Amino acid sequence: MATRRDVLKRIAAGATTSLIGPALLGPAAKAQVTSEGVWKTTGSHWGAIKALIKGGQVVDVRPIDEDPNPTDMINGIKGLIYSPSRIRYPMVRADWLDNRERADRTTRGDNRYIRITWDQALDLLYEELERIQTTYGSSGLYAGATGWRATGQFHSCINHMNRAVTMHGPYIKKVGDYSTGAGQTILPYVLGSTEVYAQGTSWPLILENTKTLVFWASDPVKNLQVGWQCETHESLEYFDTLREKIAKGEIKVISIDPVRSKTQNHINCEQLYINPMTDVAMMLAVAHVLYTEELYDKAFIDIYALGFDRFIDYVMGRDDEGIERTPEWAADICGVAPDMIRDFARLIASDRTQFMFGWSVQRQQHGEQPYWMGAVLAAMLGQIGLPGGGISYSHHYSSVGVSTSGATMPGAFPLNLDLGKTPEHDANFGEFSPVIPTTRWIDALLNPGAKIQYNGNEVTLPDLKMAVFVGNNPFHHHQDRNKMRQAIRNLETIVAVDYTWSATCRHADLVLPGCTQFERNDLDMYGSYANSGVLAMHRLVDPLFQSRPDFDIFAALTERFGRREEYTRGMREMEWIETLYNECRDANAGKFEMPEFADFWDEGLIRFPRGEHWVRHAAFREDPEINALGTPSGFIEISSRTIEKFGYDDCGAHPKWMEKLERSHGGPGSEKYPIWLQSCHPDQRLHSQMCDSEPYRATYSVQGREPIWMSPQDAEQRGLGDGDLVRVFNDRGQLLAGVRLSDNFPPGVARIHEGAWYGPEDATIGALDTYGDPNTLTMDIGASKLSQATSANTCLVQIEEFEGDAPAVTAFGGPTEVVF
Helix, strand or coil, rough: CCCCHHHHHHHHHHCCCCCCCEEECCCCCCCEEEEEEEEECCCCCCCCCHHHHCCCCCEEEEEEECCCCCHHHHHHHHHHHHHCCEECEEEEEEEHHHHHCCCCCCCCCCEEEEEEEHHHHHHHHHHHHHHHHHHHHHHHEEEECCCCCCCCCCCHHHHHHHHHHHHHCEEEEEECCCCCCCHHHHHHHHCCCCCCCCCCHHHHHHHHHHHEEEEEECHHHHCCCCCCECCCCHHHHHHHHHHHHHHCCCCCEEEECCCCCCHHHHHHCCCCCCCCCCCCHHHHHHHHHHCCCCCCCCHHHHHHCHHHHHHHHHHHCCCCCCCCCCCHHHHHHHHHCHHHHHHHHHHHHHHCEEECCCCCHCCCCCHHHHHHHHHHHHHHCCCCCCCCCEEEECCCCCCCCCCCCCCCCCCCCCCCCCCCCCCCCCCCCCCCEEEEEEEHHHHHCCCCCCEECCCCHHHCCCCCCCCEECCCHCCCHHHCHHHHHHHHCCCCCEEEEEEEECHHHHHHHHHHHEEHHCCCCEEEECCCCCCEEEEEEEECCCCCCCEHHHHHHHHHHHHCCCCHHHCCCCHHHHHHHHHHHHHHHHHHHHCCCCCHHHHHHHCCCEEECCCCCCCCCHHHHHHHCCCCCCCCCCCEEEHHHHHHHHCCCCCCCCCCCCCCCCCCHHHHHCCCCEEEEECCCCCCCCCCCCCCCCCCCCCCCCCCCCCCCCHHHHHHEEEEEECCCCEEECCEEEEEEEEEEECCCCCCCCCCCCCCCCCCCCCCCEEECCCCCCCHHCCCCCCCCCCCCCCCCCCCCEEEEEECCCCCCCCCCCCCCCCC
């Protein structure tokens, strides 16, 4: 494996790193004029970059010198800007333009569009908003879907869409997200907060105090390449230190995962193999050992937790099920030998242990259970709130664990209406719920008026007639493409605002070309949790073709109903950016002295010093009454009376082992479909962002298709070799992918990274996906009645060699332009 030093040499071409400093950076971050052209600085999810501009075009992209561990993905930025898939002009689906709500919706996805002017496009959008609000009321419009918008505080497209559309009228919104839906729902009942988006114990304290570090289904070296705000990559340095400590025998690190992860290979730690989706069975057996061998911290349980006796009765078989959850019981399910389970339990109880959980493990049926059970194990060890002990659900995300500076970060463009303002149309949701779980909007299309349970409430699914998608790609993050394609036929109008022809745009009726973040000015937080600095995002080039910033698009929309001045507050782009900066500067006065805006904009980056190290849950441990958790009781809830009262059959009073609808390695459905398909976060893009970057995609695709990673044993059994084209299928769908063989994958396990663009062969339901989107195959059911979260990783497939002439990839490029 190439080291990050190798990557730095390859993509930075001689750039140097520097230590973090408290002062404003000098010329390294500012625009520089050279004989080659002009170097400008900006930011992205992939880190801060400097780009060489020559003749009005980006000709080179490099990390800023201060990035200690730049990601190779910045090599895809130029291809993103100049992608053949860029949306060049406002476009409208041909049949919809003629027939509007009476259009043939079975032809959505056939890629036939007519070019129109911006005025025509915005008039159509406004007319449809009016028609939907007048005809159906608020419940007919779904505009609440969100996703990983481009970075930048002012140009956050989600904020612009919400503010503008809300000025016109209320609409159906969502709660939760696809990333952590199960975790963020269960953990407030157990630990008092969502935890998944929380700052964690500082890495230096972990490296100093932890004796056993457990990565449970977590791959931080892969995932820390990107961040919600501009990523600093500062946390990756700690993994080099971790590798050194492992080599010296100063710390024991175990990765519990069916797959040898990128993190495991980088730091050279141990792997404890476990069968997919069986983590809870193993955890219950670990709890059994801790209890029966009296290795658990009874005093901690008595002081800080509630509901242990109820839980342990289940573990010991003293409940209605009557099954003792011994290591022998678990071994048949999880594939871990009984003695290995016992040894693991004794190890974690012997000294300071830190658990770090990833997010993929909760994106499965009953995904709440492994997170709840992880908290139970941490409570039994009694180390929650100690340096280097306890549990984290976020250390793989956005440099969590880098100590927070304490600086106030710049705010954003307002998300909602200004105080005292009301929308053009009054709220009118009728009998429908105004907010739905984010993953249940397809169910709403198929079963309007149906009642579902969600987090202790009954939700009546709305009768949606129109959807507006901005800054997100539901044809990436939702499951079961064929179910989805069937469902969207019930929408009369779909509007998409994006810079690239994603599958969402290809299934939309009206498509508006937004520009990329590299074609506008902005400012951003530098470091999502560490608050390491403030970054000036300089426009690299003017918006390509007829694309526009979201601010301009939605300002023009609000002008159509007389509220442009209210929407913009009378300010333009640079006035907004300066206002946001000055508010930040004022808030930091007396703590951190920030320069005048003009100096900041010229220099490009302000750095703040790292703050003091911090321990998650330390205040609770110090005084659980004064610093009570946010749970109903204020304590850690090993059993939850609140959840028990909901009466759900798939998420009860305490964590339990529950069988899945389908599970590999001898589980249900594995005789017909023996391979577990894992669709975790990609290594070479951010979800679906950058999949359209052609030169960069070519560095990892196989015969122009998304790779499917699999074991040599499974390949040999099927007569497959590395580089072969295969058909991957189950009862839900079929796709083409290119084989990549790796000993990192055990028999019965394969991986297609999520975010691969959907490219069906034609507009029919069930059509072969020509590129390799794993959500063509995944299951669209709620994780449970509690969270209704995604169950994407509960997915079994079969793999076979593709025979015959392979169809062309349809996922990329522009539409067929229809001219009358």
